[in-house]
Amino acid sequence: MDDLWDDKILDEFRRIFPDDDNRSRISLTSRLSSVTVNVDSSACIHHLGFLSPKQSWSLLCQKAFGNECCPPEIEEIGWRIAEKCRGLPLALAVIGGVLYKAEKTRANWEYVAENVKSAVTGNDDDFMEILSWSYDHLPHRLRACFLYMGVFPEDYVIHVSHLIRLWVAEGFLKPNTHRSLEEVAKEYLEELIERNLIIVRDRIYTGEIKTCNIHDTMRELCTRKAQEEKFLYVTNQEFDISSEVMKNQRHLSIHPNEQNADIYDSTIRSLLYFTDSLLPNSLYFQLLRVLEAGSINFSEFPMEILKLSNLRYIALSYSGKFKIPASITKLCNLQTLIVFESYGAEILFLPRELLKMPRLRHLLFDNGVLRCSDGPQNVNLQTLSGVIDFKLTHEALRTIPNLRKLGISYHCETHTELSLYCLENLVHLHQLESFKCYVISNDCPYIPLPQNLAFPPNLKKLTLSGCRISRHNMFLVGSLPNLEVLKLKEVAFENNAWETEGEFSRLKFLHVEASHFKIWEAEAAHFPSLHCLCIRGCMSLKCIPSGIGEILTLQQIILYGCPPSVVNSANSMLEEQQDWGNYDLKVHVIYPFDYYDRENQKISPDSDIVEWAIEILQRF
Known part of the structure; x- marks a missing residue:
């Protein structure tokens, strides 16, 4: 049964074909995962993925040539066509039918290769x-x-x-x-x-x-x-966005190579730019809810948007000295404000009035100075990210009681103490799930975390960067009952050693980056749920604790720019796990720069592996 949409149909079939234990079977396909589960949760369910390049080429040849072979002069073009179908069998079958009817010349196949999408969607009504x-x-x-x-x-x-x-x-x-x-x-x-x-x-x-x-x-x-439904129009280089076709469209998305034109349509709810362009000379959209202009570089705040009282979402980028006016409070429906830096941008100073906007849900910046005074509670605010030197005073926390994500950077001088910023009050943010704390100091490389620092129990993700972490601090982190992701970036441990205490009961991902880190003592019981361990730039570390290799849930160890002794200890764990019949554990070793081993043999990085490693590290 192909393309089943309703699992209740099978109830009728069961009456017609009862299970007589004669080893007959019913096979079905569906685009809905829920249908297959509801039919029989114990059945063998096979999730079809996209075809590999080789499988794609095989199917294309089958449809385009039948039992014949592909002429050598067009084979390379054919592989390109197959690749552009991105593993979708239906697309390959349609394009194969187009090629079957066409003359087998390089010119014809080159044309199809340059116009795969239109050839697929424009030549077969059944396809759409x-x-x-x-x-x-x-x-x-x-x-x-x-x-x-x-x-x-x-x-x-x-x-x-x-x-x-x-x-x-x-x-x-x-x-x-x-x-x-x-x-x-x-x-x-x-x-x-x-x-x-x-x-x-x-x-x-x-x-x-x-x-x-x-x-x-x-x-x-x-x-x-x-x-068709006047819901969305996407501009392209062949379309003038001031023409009749976009009248009464509710959402307008502007992609690269669009033609610049003024837009006059009061029905537009959304204006989304995915290209560095210019805003229309006149923003006459009283129904506009979303202005996604993060790809546009502004030198000053576009004051005309303050007239759009229905705006709920604003995303901008800026360069130079940029100021958000206090009059932004006129946008009483605003939920999300995103302001990111471009090249040459200075620190962004934010108006105090910002937190008094009651419908705000998300505030995201790169480097924004926000002073918080005692005011009405903003119960909707969930995200505050990219603020500088933000003091967690009782008054501030009463203003933002339901915060779920908080990202702060502290710019410290030699004698600055982080206790100045009232970090001990962080524990009162009972809804907080993600906290990122970056300490930046040119004079003193590692500013100590306060001893009275306490974290809220609901915390799931924690990032600490540029600070000195005491044994007591680490014990508190290890005692967090819901922590799943811990990233320690360019930190210093007390006495350059980490004697692990407490049980990181739910921790799944651990990233450690500490150039002076020498000794690590830990047992498998400290990390019972760990899936991935990433060690980066720990050039002084002697080895990974052997107990780490006994963690039953561990799937990956990623070593980025680590000394041979650390690599050897990871490989020993890998061999031991394989001796026990466990082949799930993988060890990835990446050298981001030319490195010399003990025999003075030069090891140069593989650029593809380095790129992959950076992608893996950024994923968390």
């Missing part, structure tokens, strides 16, 4: 009709979220946090009294993934989806359906 079934079977609450995926350019890596903030601002989500809008958005995203409409690119070790994207063919479906 088959894809449309996925949209037609979507619940109405998911349709806007799916169509919105068309705003992103082809092959764009979509950060889930970015996508969710946009969905929330657009008002696509049905409010739930027991969960936040962000939690509802994650549920919607999971549903679209289960329906195989969105592809997961990266998950972090906590299981959360980090990035996703959408296949070219599904994106084509998005843009077609969206334009």
Whole structure:
């Protein structure tokens, strides 16, 4: 049974074909993961992935040549065509049919290779009709979220946090009294993934989806359906955005190579720029909710946006001296404000009035100075990231009681003490799940963390950078009951040693980067849930504790710029695990620069491996 959409149909089939224990079987396919699970949770479920390049080429040849062989002069072009179908069997079958009917010349095949998408979607109405079934079977609450995926350019890596903030601002989500809008958005995203409409690119070790994207063919479906329904228009180099075709469109996405033109349409709810362009001379969009202009470099704040009272989301980039006016409070519906630095940008000074905006949910900066005075509670604010020297006074914390993500950098001089910033009050942020603390000092390389520092018990992700960490501090970190990700970046341990205490009961990812770190003592019982250990730049470390190799959950050890003794200890663990029959553990060794071993043999880095390692490290 192919392409099943409703598991209740099988109840009828069970009556017609009862299980007579004669070893007969029913095989079915579905685009909905939930259908296969509901049919029989104990059944053998095979999740089809995309075809490999070799499989893609084989299917293309089968459709384009039948039983004949591909002529050698067009084989290289054929491989390119197969690659551009990105492993989708349906696309390969359609393009193979096009090539089967065409003359087998280099010119014809080169033309198809340059126009694969239009050849697939424009030459077979059945192709788009088959894809449309996925949209037609979507619940109405998911349709806007799916169509919105068309705003992103082809092959764009979509950060889930970015996508969710946009969905929330657009008002696509049905409010739930027991969960936040962000939690509802994650549920919607999971549903679209289960329906195989969105592809997961990266998950972090906590299981959360980090990035996703959408296949070219599904994106084509998005843009077609969206334009038909006057939901979204995506500009391109052949389209004048002031023409009749975009009238009454609700969302407008502007990609590279667009034609500059003024836009006059009061129906636009969203204006999203994915290219460095210019804002329209006149922003006359009284219904505008989203202004995504992070790719545009502003030298001064665009004051005209303060007239757009319905704005819920603003993303900007700036250079030079940039100031956000206190009058931004006129935007009483604002939920998300993102202001990032471009080249030559100075420190951003933020108005005190910012935290008095009651609907704010997310504030993200690169380097923003924010002074917090006693004021009304901002119960909706969840994210405050990229602020400098932010004092965690009782008054400040009363203003932002429900914060979930906090990122602060402290710029310290020789005699500066971090206790000045009231870090001991951090424990009162009961909803806090992620805390990043960066200490920057040119005079004294490692400023000690306060001894009275205490962390809230709900903390799941912790990053400490540029500071000196005492044994007592590390004991407190190890006692956090919900901690899953710990990153220690360019830190110093007390006496350059870490004698692990406490049980990091739920820790899945541990990153340690400490150039003077010499001795590490730990047992498997200290990290019972660890999946990945990353050690970077620990040039003084003698070895990894042998107990680490006995952790049953450990899957990866990543060593980036570490001495041979550390590499040898990791390889010993690997060999021991393999002797026990455990082949799940992988050890990755990366030298980011030319390195000389004990025999004075030069080891040069593999650029591909270094690039992969940096991607892995940034994933967390």
